[in-house]
Amino acid sequence: MRYAEPETVEAALSALSTHEDARCLAGGASLVAMMNAGRIGPGMLVSLHRIPELSTITETGDGLWLGAMCTHRTVAADARLRGAMAAVREAAAWLAHPAIRNMATLGGSVGLADPHTEIPVALVAASARVEVAGPGSRRVVPVESLFVDSYRTSLQRGELVTRVFLPRGEDGAVGHHLRFSRVAADYPTVSISLVLAMDGDRCRQVRVVVGSCGPVPLHVDAADQRLVGTRLEAEDVAEAGGLLARAAAPIDDVRGSAEYRRMLIPRLLGRALSQARERAHV
């Protein structure tokens, strides 16, 4: 296996282009575990940890650009991730356990597209946009357009994620991430990420995303619409939750049956909304 430690994005792209079976090494939390388990055997690893650009955080009027090599620990500790952006900070704060949060990165989570973990869910809820660098160009795309299937993204061979933009969202919008798992450090059985804005006791805007219940983070426009304009009463939540549960494609595994996951979606949606609401009133 070949190994490279480029110092610029351009050099990384060039290294990636030299080998058919090259992979980016970000934090390594999943990649190295998969290699150790013999699940993958890349011909070349391109480590991204010497590229300063990938670890920078830039605040703009509209939001925050987070470098792809920001660790979950860094994201969880950044107090600027307020309002709508808090969904991502909360997801990063309780994901797995400290040893993994110290290693794993935002860009790595996007590239891995693991349907059982939470960063992708929170990024979709937060309407994140992702900058992708490829040979000769960079593009910015909505994060959900990257997630095409379980562990599959629309990234092309030779491309890499450079940074992620989190929009500040509407005034008064709050983001919230709720995870439910067998034990604290497990992958969630179900997670719910949402961004909510209230007008008094009415929902002005909401974006709900469900994790661990399908090949990609589950976002259903009709479910959001069912909640907008309501007082988020039990019946509204139940119906919106029902729309999400019907659209979900969960699997049976050791973390819970598909049926249990479907049952949990409306239940946890209600809890996530009321917790977010409490925050919106603060």
Add this chain to the structure above:
Amino acid sequence: MSSHAKPGPIPEPVGEVLGQSVPKPDAREKVTGRAVYTDDLRVPGMLHGALLGSPHPHARILSYDTSRARALPGVRAVLTAEDLPPNDIGAVIKDQPLLARGKVRYAGEPVAAVAAVDLPTARRALELIDIRYEVLPAVFDAEEALRPDAPGIHAPRGTAHPNAASYIRLVEGEPDPAWAQCDVIIEDVYETPAQQHIYLEPCSTLAEVDPDSGKITLHTSTQTAFRVQAITAEALGVPMSRVRVLVPRVGGAFGGKVESTNQPITAALALAAGAPVRLTFSRTDDIRMMRSRHAARIHMRTGATRDGRILARQVRIHFDTGAYADDGPFVANIGSYFARGPYRIPHVDVECWCVYTNKLRAGAFRGFGNPQIHFASEVQVDRVAEAIGMDPIELRLRNALETGEKWLGGAPVESGTLRACLERAREVSDWHRRRERPPAAPGKRRGIGVAAVSHVSGLLGSSATVRLNEDGTVTVNTGAVDTGQGSDVALAQVAAGALGLSLEQLNFSRPDTDTSPYDWCSGGTRTTFTVGRVITQACEQVREQLFEHASAILQRPVRQLELRPGGFVGVRGEPGASVSFGAIAGRALYVEGGPIIASARYLFPAWQLDTRRTQVEGLPFMGNGFFVFAAQVAEVEVDELTGHVEVLEAWSVHDVGRAINPAATEGQVQGGFVQGLGYALTEELVWKDGHLVNPTMGGYKVPGVLDVPAAIHAVLLEHPFGPGPFGAKGIGEVGLVGVAPAICNAIRHATGANVRRIPATGERVLRALMAREEGGAKASDA
């Protein structure tokens, strides 16, 4: 037991060391990472071993072709059953080959072994081994395996069914007519899972063979140097005089390392390769190739009068021992023996089967059959209390066995302290106030539950040698293995207390079958209890020798002498008159008498079941059995939305006889509680079509630091009694035994949901809650 019916007065320790929470000698090196475990060892020319697991749960082996693996550069040995002596091993039934011979009986069973210059080469070689199989019908459920048409897993041995590894029946009183006298009868079926030990250190062995003598030296992670020596010698057909076993630091065991693990096959690889071989399992291989706790299904019926007298109980237990008996029949013995619980129930009928299935073998695991039966018994007793409207602790107190009463089978309860444990648990947990259901967090329901707990300590043989060094310090040799539980410090404190020495004046040696006196195993709640006893016996002989010399030196009769802290023999009532151990050693070594040394031995007596009292089939005697008691209380919150159970606070009250090292004892209790919490709520090996679904730390979930209550109150009662050192009683297993029923009783108190199957996952609890809401209490079962 009758043979220690004359316990005599419990001696008092000399000095202050016994009873102090001194740190474990290995604590610092473990915290800093300096501790040397088997996998840290390396020797010149060392090869790496790996095992190939069976792809089928049940299949005939038609042929092997290992030529491609042997041809791979770097491969030094490839073994199959054809290369090994035909010696099957097994503690109870010799049913198990080192590598599958003739057929495979579970998916993952080792069928071939490789030694190579590095681990990747060894693993590549495994992929190059071609084995042709003929798949056979398989059976995965213990009750199904006893059907007449079930596929046979082993050659018939004359048992009622070829798949029955053992069968036990114990009957006392007249159960059939007794039911008519009961005002309430509760009947349920309880199911408990195959829990995995998840010791932090996977099984590991380094085997070396002396090219001239052929002597095999094993460095290995085990609970027993001497059983490993015996099993390895037996399996390979070599005399024990040509096998030496040493034990580096051990990263936990919990019963998973009481029999052989990978020692015999690693030795076989070293013999075949003519080079040292180290074999350390990956976590996944460890889970799928070693052993688990027995999954059990327990049909139980208990009847009581309205005023709280439990009159009758019927129990049918099926222990799933997997493809090999291992310790299964012994586990079934304990499960049956505890089926009446620590209660005086006059009419009892217990039937127990230990059954082969095409799954991973089940064997010893902290509690050894007792957590399974305690789960059923303690949940059912709680339901009896509910049915007659009595406080659960009150019902238990009314039926608790007291000192002098008889256990199922007739053994006497010599130190019946269950009442003291229950009363203390009621007090420290503020039981009555919490039973009023204080308000829970929004969306949560809160409840508190109890379990009365009993276990046994003491089993089989131990020996110790104690000798005086020239400077008056003392060397203690035993074969005891400290698996992390803290026996090294506790046993050193026992010697210190027996001779009045400081720990600096004591050299406590580590196990080595070439030099250590025999010890059976660090299992069965016996190490401090039994090895501690032989240490005190040997120390007593050393004291006698010391006094003979001191009598001559001080010119006083022996009866006027006493031990004084710090290594002195003095004259009672004369503070100025004393002689140091060093001076005595000098006299003994150079002037008169010879070296001061003593050895002691002990075999814990087995109890013959009283056949005038009990109708007995399949269990003529019990090998272990000094009864110890505890009471465990858990307070939980159940999430109404998800069914998830959080344990908020716990109290574990134990009669430890005497706390030799209170902090280490509390650690044992808290560790037992956490492992019991995992058993209650999250831990379960899952199979699909005979294949393990979750043989990883990601799939199989043990509780982490955020999943256990901040406060697990270990409350130690000290009622010194019995054959242990200074009246100490065993504590190693009992802390796990009652946790699952205490938690499940708390879940029922919180919600009304009757949890009959553990782990009580969120999904199972939620279904029980929903059923209760839809159909009333009758349909509230999980």
